Amino acid sequence: MMLQHLRVIDLTSDLGGYAGALLARLGADVVHIGRSPTTLDPGEIEMATHGKRVLDMALDDPALIALIADVDILFRGDERLPVALAPEALAALNPALIDVAILPFDSDGPNADRPATDLTLMARSGLMTIIGDPDRPPLTLPGRQAWALAGIQGAIAALTALNARAADGLGQMASVSAYRSAVLANYREPLMWDWAGRVGNRTGNLLVRGKSGVRQVWECADGYVTWAFVDNQPMMRAVVARMAADGMAGALGEVDWDAILVADTPRETLIGWEELVLAWLATKTKAELTELSNRHGIGLSAISSVEDVLASEHLAARSLWQDADVAGKTVRVPGPIFRETTS
Template identity: 55%
Template sequence: MMLSHLRVIDLTQDLGRYTGKLLADLGADVLRIESGASTDVASLAWDSGKRLIALDPANSSDRQALRDLIRSADVLVRNCVAEPFTHEELATAHPRLIDIVIGAFAASSERPATDLTLMARSGLMAIVGDPDRAPMTLPGEQAFALAGAQGAVAALTAVHARHVDGKGQLVTVSALQSAVLANYREPLMWQFAGRVGRRTGNLLVRGKSGVRQIWSCRDGHVTWSLVDNPGMMRAMVKVMRERGMAADLTAIDWESTLIADTPRETLAAWESHVEAFFLAHTRAELTQWSVAHGLGLSQIDGVEDVLASEQLRSRDMWREIARPGAASVAVPGPLFVTSEFDASNQGDVP
């Protein structure tokens, strides 16, 4: 595996836990330090691929054992730069150690935060949801996941730097900043145009108008939009006409129509015909026609669809994790799979 020559110590709480998961997926030997094993489904997903070791840093003997483990590691991932050991103390004993500190705001900040409050402060929630309703957050712990991904990138960058100069380093990651970076459009809009973004719900706004993105069909939902692509629009109308549902869409000259400048009222009238067509057919039918005729449509999978996906099963996507006293649970496996890797050529084996 790509990172099989690296050992990682994971001391994070929920924030930053994804960093160790990603590094484990890439082949690193990740030791997750906890006072006891968890059977919580979310924890099992974040800790998939890690080796769990029960140690309590508050206990003197466990603290010394943890110190010894860190001395054998390449990367330490934690939430506080001073706990359970200061960075200066660790760097003195282990100058090649890469110390990744993932905090809510900054390594020195102790302000309380949750994934929800971080999402709200980042501005991401301001653009999620319908315009006439309260803002919403995204499914799962997205701010925590974004910080975890940045932590993994930081660790890999620091490992590369150590390969060049032989030195470890301290790297700090802010979960708030990670979420803000994911929300790149709204901060830039404010900085350069002085405008605050707004929620548009199920409309993709371009130019002077907006088009619908998510549609109900007979057995679920699909995603598709009216776009300035004459070939795609003609293909959709052709499929609809063959089933007697194109109505007045057949009279539109798509070559000379600019969707972005078409009044919303006109687009809504056109979309009413598309809505009726989608509601009369299944996701499988619509997807088949999309592939055959280039409609630019995709079905939206639910949880059961994802778990039953033949494509994901063929690449061994899922891992069954046993839970004491409870049914096993399927969690995602590695995001990346490599056919061959020779760690002996990397020059950074501890």
């Protein structure tokens, strides 16, 4: 395991718990202080605590200070902690400590004291503006994505500080904002605002480029795949050739891909082309389409269902899955992300 030499204390009670769980999956010895979170459902609790040791200890217990004096990384959330656990006090106690605060907002910003939930952070980030169909209300993603993104950024902050400590032996204080983490995940829209002054809109199952939009998600014989008409002439010719081999290319067989721009093609024309592709895809399974894409370069990817992921031979070969007890049931959860191998 990559991080088996690291000792981590996790003081989070909800937000930020995923950061410690990620390091635990990489082999670190992570001790969660206090009872497991009670605001999460059983599955979320397991994802936030899997691989950690839970130590039911009060935050003002002197024994906790003794533990922190001898660890590498500490994660804290937005909970109010005793003065003895203030960053300055812990830095004096353990100069090599990497102290990572995972908060809803910047600790010194105008929203520092505002309440926040995963839903409100997703909305404020702008992600909900672009998720869903244009003629329906905005949506959020399944689960608690802002919370998860903050945990990922917290783990990255800790490992970045760990790399810096290797040079000078000194720890660091890092602060991660769940709000900023969600904004960073919405990378395209902030850039569009900075460069073009445009606010993104929900486009549903259309990828909008130029003057038109093209379909992105398609149904096939046993599920869904992702593909789109794009200005990539070899890819377009490869797709049409496969359709023609099955006698299903229709009008697409007459298109000179070197003479047009898909981005400038009227949507009405694209709809007619898409109907031909949809009919062809309906005759193929995800496995068949993946094989055709790999062999002929048609740029298509299968969309995995939960069942597909759990049954994946590739993930099984990496020993990704581990069994965990969730609310009295044995379920499979992700284990170590990376593994060391010997040759």
